[in-house]
Amino acid sequence: MEFAxxxxxxEKQRTACLVLGIYESRRLTSSAEQLDAACGGAxxxxxxRGDLEGKPGQSLPLxxxxxxxxxxxxxxxxGREREMDDRRFRQMITHMATALNETGATExxxxxxxxxxxxxxxxxxxxxxVEVVEDVNYRFEALKSxxxxxxxxxxxxxxSVPGRRELSGGEQAIREGLAIAAGVKLAKDLGNMPxxxxxxxxxxxxxxxxxxxxxALRVEVLxxxxxxxxxxxxxxxxxxGSAQPAKLIRLxxxxxxxxxxxxxxxxxxxxxxxxxxxxxxxEHMDEMKYDMCGAAxxxxxxxxxxxLQLPLNVTGLIPTVENMPGxxxxxxxxxxxxxxxxxxxxxNTDAEGRLILCDALSYAEQDEPAAVIDIATxxxxxxxxxxxxxxxxxxxxxxxxxALQTAGHAAYDRVWELPxxxxxxxxxxxxxxxxxxxxxGRDAGAIVAACFLARFAKKFHWAHLDIAGTAWKSGKAxxxxxxxxxxxxxxxxDRVAEAGRGAH
Ligand code: BES
Ligand code: MN
Ligand code: ZN
Numbered sequence: 001m002e003f004a005x006x007x008x009x010x011e012k013q014r015t016a017c018l019v020l021g022i023y024e025s026r027r028l029t030s031s032a033e034q035l036d037a038a039c040g041g042a043x044x045x046x047x048x049r050g051d052l053e054g055k056p057g058q059s060l061p062l063x064x065x066x067x068x069x070x071x072x073x074x075x076x077x078x079g080r081e082r083e084m085d086d087r088r089f090r091q092m093i094t095h096m097a098t099a100l101n102e103t104g105a106t107e108x109x110x111x112x113x114x115x116x117x118x119x120x121x122x123x124x125x126x127x128x129x130v131e132v133v134e135d136v137n138y139r140f141e142a143l144k145s146x147x148x149x150x151x152x153x154x155x156x157x158x159x160s161v162p163g164r165r166e167l168s169g170g171e172q173a174i175r176e177g178l179a180i181a182a183g184v185k186l187a188k189d190l191g192n193m194p195x196x197x198x199x200x201x202x203x204x205x206x207x208x209x210x211x212x213x214x215x216a217l218r219v220e221v222l223x224x225x226x227x228x229x230x231x232x233x234x235x236x237x238x239x240x241g242s243a244q245p246a247k248l249i250r251l252x253x254x255x256x257x258x259x260x261x262x263x264x265x266x267x268x269x270x271x272x273x274x275x276x277x278x279x280x281x282x283e284h285m286d287e288m289k290y291d292m293c294g295a296a297x298x299x300x301x302x303x304x305x306x307x308l309q310l311p312l313n314v315t316g317l318i319p320t321v322e323n324m325p326g327x328x329x330x331x332x333x334x335x336x337x338x339x340x341x342x343x344x345x346x347x348n349t350d351a352e353g354r355l356i357l358c359d360a361l362s363y364a365e366q367d368e369p370a371a372v373i374d375i376a377t378x379x380x381x382x383x384x385x386x387x388x389x390x391x392x393x394x395x396x397x398x399x400x401x402x403a404l405q406t407a408g409h410a411a412y413d414r415v416w417e418l419p420x421x422x423x424x425x426x427x428x429x430x431x432x433x434x435x436x437x438x439x440x441g442r443d444a445g446a447i448v449a450a451c452f453l454a455r456f457a458k459k460f461h462w463a464h465l466d467i468a469g470t471a472w473k474s475g476k477a478x479x480x481x482x483x484x485x486x487x488x489x490x491x492x493x494d495r496v497a498e499a500g501r502g503a504h
Contacts (some may be wrong), residue, residue, distance in 0.1 A: 001154065001155060001156065002155060002156040003156070003157050003158075003174045004157075004158045005158070005159050005161050005167055005170035005174065006109070006159070006160060007163050007164055010031045010035045010225070010471075011067065011069065011110075014069045014070070015108060015109040015388050016070070016072070016104075016108060017071065017072050017074055017100065017103060017107070017108035017109070018070040018072070018108070018111070019073075019074060019076060019100070019108055019110040019111060020032040020075055020076070020112075021075075021076050021077075021078040021092075021114075021115055022052055022075050022077055023078050023080065024053060024054040024077065024079050025048040026050075026052070028043060029111070029114065031111035032111075033092065033414075035065070035068060035073070038068065039065045040066055041072075042065055042066060043062075048064070050139035052075055054078060055077045056077055056078070056088060056091055057075045058076075058095075059095060061075075061099075062075065062076070062092050063100075070109070071105070072103065074099060074100065076095065076096050076099070076236025077092075077095075078092055078115060079095045081116070081123075084115055084117050085117060086118075088117075089115070089117045090128060093128065094132055094136055097132065099138070100154050101136075101153070105154065105391075106155050106156070107158070110157055110158065110267075111324075112125075113125050113168040114160065116163070122161060122166060122169070122173075123169050123173040124173075126170050127174075129177070130174055130177025130180075131177050131180055131184070131486065133157065134178075134185065135176075135184070135482075137154075140188065140192040142189075149246065155245050166275055176308065176489075176493070179303075179307040180306045180485060182303060182307060183307075183336065184300060184481075184482030184483075185302065185482065185487040186210075186299055186482075187348070187482040187483075187485050188480040189480075190292070190296035190299065190300075191292070191471065191472060191482075192479055195271055195289040198271050198289065198292065199322065200244055200246055200247045200271055200321055201244065201247065203269055203295060203320050204249050206299065207318070210251075210299060210302070211251070212422075214303070215424070216253055216254075216255055216309075217253055217302060217306055218251070218252045218253075219249065219250065220249075221247050222247065222248035222434070223245065224236060224239075224246055227246065227248055232248070233336040233338060233339070234344055234358050234359045235248070235356045235359040235360070237330045237334065237346065238323055238330070238352045238356055239321035239322060241323070241324040241325050241326035241331055241349075242321065242323070242324040242326060242329075244271070244324075246356075247318075247320050248319050248320040248363070249295075249317070249318040250315065250316070251298075251302055251315065251316035251317075253313065253316075254313050255311050258265065260313050260370075261313070261367075261369055261370035261493065262314060262315045262367055262369055263312065263313070263362045263369065263373070263495065264316075264367055264372045264373070265301060265302075265317070265373055266294075266316075266317045266319070266357060266361060266372060266374040266375070267292075267296070267297060267299075267316065267317070267374070268291065268292070268293075268320045268357055268374070268375065268376035268377060269292040269294065269295030269318045269319060269320030269321070269356075270288075270321060270322070270323055270353060270356070271289070271320060272280065272288055272291065272323065272350065273323045273350070274325055275323065276323050276325050276350060276352060277329050277330065277332060282348060285498050287478075290377060290472045290480060291323075292320065293377050293467060293471035293472060293480060294377060294465075294467060295318040295320055296482075297375050297483070297485050298375060300485040301316075301485050302314065302316050303308075305489070308489075310492055310493070310496050311499075312492055312496060315367055315369070316358075317360050321352070323350075325349075329349065330346050331346075332346060332348060336355075338456070339358075339359040339363060343435075344358075344430075344434065344435055345432050345433035345437065346431040346436075346437050347430075350404075350439065351438045353377070353449075354378065354437060355437060357376060357378075358455075358456040359376065359454070361453065361456040364460070365411050365459050365460065368460075369402050369461075370461070371397070371456060371460065371461045371463070372463075373400075373404075373464075374453065374464050374465070375465045375467055375488070376465070376466060376467065377466075377471050378449050378450075378464075378467075378468060379466055379468055381446040382445075382446035382469055383469040384414055384445075385446055386417070387469055388470055388473070389470070390414045390415050390416035390438040390470070391408075391413075391415045391416070391465045391469075391470050391484055392418055392446050392464075392465065392467075393405070393464075393465060394417070394447070394450035394463065395461075395464070396420065396462050396463075397461035397462065399461075400462070401463060404463055404465075404487070405417070407493075407494055408487050408490075410490050410494075411486040411487050411490035412486070413483055413485075415465065415484075415487065418446060418447055418450070422448055424447050424451045425454075427439035427440045427448055428448065435449040435452065437452065450464050450466070467483065
């Protein structure tokens with residue numbers, strides 16, 4: 001969809017649809033007041049008759065308003081003025097996008113940008129509108145024989161800004177919103193693909209295709225023989241039970257100053273997780289196709305990076321495998337040697353994510369990274385702990401954790417930090433190897449998994465995002481969310497701003 005910014009009075013807009021807010025109870029927002037004055041009090045009369053209270057979730061289309069140049073007006077309930085916050089604003093935009101799709105309008109001019117949102121500026125509102133509208137209009141129809149294309153008439157949204165001085169900032173906010181939305185869409189598409197099609201080989205092909213579209217990206221795919229040579233025994237053990245060969249995808253984006261240390265993003269790419277010999281129960285096993293959403297978010301974030309032409313060095317590393325219980329699969333009790341040289345007793349083949357990530361983390365050492373952030377649908381325990389709102393955050397470097405918290409708040413793609421204390425490390429003790437791949441109980445599963453990874457991240461600043469609860473939705477709205485592409489893109493945007501401040 002196309003987005004633009006514009007300044008001007010609502011009654012002067014020659015548009016198919018004017019979108020105006022109404023506060024609870026029946027209070028006109030300032031643009032609604034302007035239009036009301038121009039059309040002889042028609043809006044105020046309507047509200048007095050009780051057609052719209054202004055509650056969140058309400059909307060009302062109006063036709064034939066006297067003296068207005070627009071074909072129709074869509075009034076949108078905003079709730080109480082004092083209660084307008086991030087969450088309310090996004091909900092309101094979700095309702096607006098849904099209601100606009102019900103009208104016949106192909107374009108609209110939106111004045112909801114004028115509403116005051118606690119602690120947020122105009123550019124934040126514009127970027128959120130772009131992201132939320134793209135999110136609402138997303139469909140995954142590639143594999144439906146009949147497409148639902150009849151609806152979705154809306155092609156262009158023009159967002160109002162107070163004056164000409166706000167135009168260029170608004171355009172930048174649209175560019176950022178569109179780049180993030182395109183990254184989110186890529187991550188959703190890959191996540192939603194079925195596991196018979198979305199294999200490790202397919203992910204490697206998608207990375208190569210992305211580099212084909214964007215010359216600023218360079219891609220290299222390590223095959224099993226390469227990984228064998230390097231000594232990635234932990235990673236390779238996971239794919240032994242599968243007919244699909246493992247891959248390690250490396251993407252390099254080098255638009256920062258030469259010699260600037262890269263930010264390395266590592267994404268878990270298990271294209272299907274049966275659990276292996278420690279087989280999962282049957283309920284919801286189809287959802288284990290989403291076990292590559294970390295990988296998808298790395299590709300999505302890199303796509304946003306290239307689109308925004310960020311002056312940074314960024315590397316994406318995607319270890320990708322299928323976890324199957326084939327005849328050559330790992331058994332509980334097997335001991336493997338990781339790239340770091342540390343040995344691991346595999347007590348549960350369903351704790352496979354950490355086995356592929358640990359070798360990817362060791363591999364990242366050679367890049368002398370500024371920071372390494374891994375993104376993984378790592379533990380069911382993280383869903384129990386935090387649910388689906390924040391990503392679980394772990395880090396060995398408090399300033400990095402803080403930067404991710406700040407970025408999460410700015411992008412409204414939030415994180416919540418959990419402790420990485422050494423006390424938890426003891427539960428990974430093994431009688432036969434340097435460590436076991438699971439803790440000796442069920443306690444603190446998300447933390448113990450992060451503690452396992454920490455043993456492979458000692459040589460750099462590192463953070464781990466457990467996205468098991470946030471990467472997809474279950475139930476009727478089942479589908480990938482594209483998170484944490486907004487968070488990661490914001491984190492990188494913030495690094496650009498930081499470098500700019502340092503130069504002055
Ligand atoms: N991919 C799963 C984690 C997961 C489970 C994500 C459910 C989303 C929903 C991971 O590979 C896994 O199986 N983890 C185990 C670890 C356990 C064996 C220590 C888990 O969480 O049960
Ligand atoms: Mn598993
Ligand atoms: Zn898994």
